[in-house]
Amino acid sequence: MTRHQKRLSVPNSWPVERKEGTFTVKAGAGPHGEQGVPLLIILRDVLGYVDSKKEARYALGQDSVLVNGEPISDEQRPIGMFDIISFVEREEFYRVFPDEGGRLSLTPIDADSAGSRLGKVTGKRQVPGGDTQLTLHDGTSLIAKDDSIDVNDSIVVSNEDKDVVAHFPYEEGALVTAVAGTHAGDIGTIDEIQVTASSSPNNVLVERDEDRFETIEEYVVVIDENFTGDDE
Template sequence: MTGSNHIKRVAAPRTWPITRKTSKWVVKPTPGAHSEERGMPLVVVLRDLLHLADRSKEIKQILQEGKVLVDGRVRKDHRFIVGMFDTLSIPAINANYRVMIGDNGKFKLVPIKDASVKLCKIVNKTTVRDGKIQLNLHDGTTMLASNDYKTKDSILIKVPERKIDQHLNYGIGSMVFVAAGQHAGEIGKVKEIKVVRSSSPNTVIITTAAGDFETIEPYVFVIGKDAPALEGVGA
């Protein structure tokens, strides 16, 4: 099988928790909010992580019947890209999950009770028409807000309404989740932020019960102050 809708399994992002040698090809996600490295197609989530069915054809049927919601909205495209902190709901079996990164650097699904809130990191801000502030978020989405929010802060968003529910500030003492790199999946508190005077990203010293480690700011997501503000993080 060839074509732009598939990629070789051996070439798939290492974040995808799939077998590499059972077959040659795997579905490629539709371009969307998340990058291919930071997301995976819905069919892979339902088949390879949840094991709802063994074949893509069966997964497509489940989706066409409107039985799966991502961030509170029905998604029928089997190639729809799903990424970190997204919520996945299957009302027919009363199941909700949050997409997370495990300590092996691969995606995993964490069962949750409340799928009405997701976390987004503010990657930058822009000024748009009429001087309004637009927040550009890690999942590729945007939203208008006041200028009280800073780059690298996180926000909790009610879904599917997409209303800000809580503001989580980035700084010394913030509780953070590491999304990539050698320490992927770890949680700790920011001890020090090292500003790099070059095009390279700033680095962060994070302290945990097991000791301190250093990573780069793009890998760090604020998840709370003294405890995670979001269900399913750190599970």
């Protein structure tokens, strides 16, 4: 299996230039699936903190780069939507957020905001003992004490103890952002959820300042004002 990824075939969410070369680094196994961007690309191509894989490995070996509160030593670790990247020595903190077009970008945040991350609930089931297990958009799972949390809701998870510290229901009137499709990066409130009586996805009508747009349920994530990039 090749250890490289052709630039022309990377997902649209990857913040790389496709015509600057033939290959780029391939993401390793981990969260976010094929959409995950290798940490090396963030360090080298986006932030410019390192010039090579060797420098990245040295920097990561100092345990000063945290992703969702955990030190990362693998430069291929996939990074994706709503991850929190912390540079301890620099006292810099970023949230990974989709911009216009769906390309992942880094939003500077403060240290307090870096203590938790947003997650969209994509699965819910009961496990032995009666607990509720939630699956999030990046493939991670956790046990929640609040049984009212449902699929398509969003939660805020503490990076320290993995507890749910906030819950944003998916409902009409909720603040959302589109994370894929034509309207990726757009933010508005849900005006109407159109449930389809078939295998087709539900449609969502979202109101913006002066207009509204339509997308599918899979492409919207409920957020809070603190997750729009205005909390710097």
